[in-house]
Amino acid sequence: MRVLYYDCFSGISGDMNLGAMLDLGVSQDHLRAALSTLCLDDAFTLDIFPVSKHGIHATKVLITAQEHSHYSLADVRMRLANSGLSLKTRTRALKILELLANTQHPTQATQEVLFSLKTLLYSTGAAFCLESLGVDGVYTSPVELGGGFEGTTPTPTPTTLALLKGFPVTLGRAPFETTTASGAAILASFAASFAPLPPLHVEKVGYGAGERELQIPNLLRVMLGYIEPQITKQKEVLLETNIDDMSPERLAYAQEKLYQAGALDVFSTPIGTKKNRLGTMLSVLCTLEKESLLTHVIFRETSSIGLRRHEVTKIALLRETRIIQTPYGNVEVKCVTPPGASLRFKAEFDTCRALAAKHGVPIQTIYDAVAVAMESS
Numbered sequence: 001m002r003v004l005y006y007d008c009f010s011g012i013s014g015d016m017n018l019g020a021m022l023d024l025g026v027s028q029d030h031l032r033a034a035l036s037t038l039c040l041d042d043a044f045t046l047d048i049f050p051v052s053k054h055g056i057h058a059t060k061v062l063i064t065a066q067e068h069s070h071y072s073l074a075d076v077r078m079r080l081a082n083s084g085l086s087l088k089t090r091t092r093a094l095k096i097l098e099l100l101a102n103t104q105h106p107t108q109a110t111q112e113v114l115f116s117l118k119t120l121l122y123s124t125g126a127a128f129c130l131e132s133l134g135v136d137g138v139y140t141s142p143v144e145l146g147g148g149f150e151g152t153t154p155t156p157t158p159t160t161l162a163l164l165k166g167f168p169v170t171l172g173r174a175p176f177e178t179t180t181a182s183g184a185a186i187l188a189s190f191a192a193s194f195a196p197l198p199p200l201h202v203e204k205v206g207y208g209a210g211e212r213e214l215q216i217p218n219l220l221r222v223m224l225g226y227i228e229p230q231i232t233k234q235k236e237v238l239l240e241t242n243i244d245d246m247s248p249e250r251l252a253y254a255q256e257k258l259y260q261a262g263a264l265d266v267f268s269t270p271i272g273t274k275k276n277r278l279g280t281m282l283s284v285l286c287t288l289e290k291e292s293l294l295t296h297v298i299f300r301e302t303s304s305i306g307l308r309r310h311e312v313t314k315i316a317l318l319r320e321t322r323i324i325q326t327p328y329g330n331v332e333v334k335c336v337t338p339p340g341a342s343l344r345f346k347a348e349f350d351t352c353r354a355l356a357a358k359h360g361v362p363i364q365t366i367y368d369a370v371a372v373a374m375e376s377s
Contacts, residue, residue, distance in 0.1 A: 030128075237285070
């Protein structure tokens with residue numbers, strides 16, 4: 001699985017992110033061509049040059065623009081739709097801007113929010129670069145936010161803090177803002193939520209330079225590499241019993257009680273028993289600690305007078321749970337990456353069912369919305 005790891009020891013901003021992406025190998029010419037397809041009214045220049053911060057070589061991106069015009073979300077959608085950029089890039093760019101708009105102006109209609117030219121360029125450029133690198137996931141370190149005041153506004157700003165809700169942060173390495181709202185929106189859109197990074201096989205490292213000179217290197221470090229699918233092994237117990245004299249209703253009730261008592265899995269298999277009777281083999285998977293309790297539940301809630309036990313080894317891919325934003329609400333999604341394969345995901349059925357009922361749409365509509373959101377994450 002190919003991933004990016006954002007090491008935000010000195011924060012993140014839109015220009016620092018673009019610098020790190022270009023430092024990783026994204027083509028400058030391709031980025032310029034992508035941004036030019038937006039057909040923006042304002043003239044702007046995109047200067048890219050090498051710099052050194054505390055002896056570390058990095059790439060600096062400087063956008064010079066005439067900021068007399070602003071762009072509504074409807075205008076942005078139209079320009080992206082007509083740009084020729086891929087669907088994935090357009091969707092990611094809109095996700096960043098919508099997140100920024102909803103967080104900065106929670107009481108204002110999203111369509112009425114206006115974006116500066118630089119914000120539009122940072123967001124579209126970030127989305128384009130992420131697709132160019134062809135990664136399957138994004139991880140992040142704790143994010144340094146800075147401190148002090150920008151005028152009368154405390155740093156970090158309320159918007160930046162709201163965007164990074166759920167992410168680990170650090171404060172005070174510099175007496176001013178080190179993470180901007182644009183940088184926070186990019187990170188929140190790409191990483192979705194904070195997750196510890198499994199062992200990373202580093203392929204490349206990119207550095208994007210910030211504007212100010214700090215006592216620490218004012219750099220965003222981004223690592224490109226591979227993580228091996230994580231496989232776990234653990235001892236469990238399989239309890240089995242054959243039943244041929246219980247109604248389906250009573251058996252279903254017993255299964256509910258077993259889950260409530262802590263069973264990891266409960267399943268039944270139709271079988272043929274002695275004297276040619278039709279029966280059911282009830283199987284219960286549990287931890288060693290739960291074996292005694294679940295044995296008592298089986299004897300109490302079923303007609304069984306004996307059972308078999310096997311110690312088994314469960315081998316499983318490490319699961320990552322993500323909270324995915326859709327137009328219908330947030331959905332919990334379980335993700336795994338099998339060896340030699342791409343990311344697989346499954347939306348939680350109960351959440352999808354509840355959202356379908358709430359909005360009066362088919363449940364497949366919710367699943368489709370999750371698929372679109374996962375595609376752009």
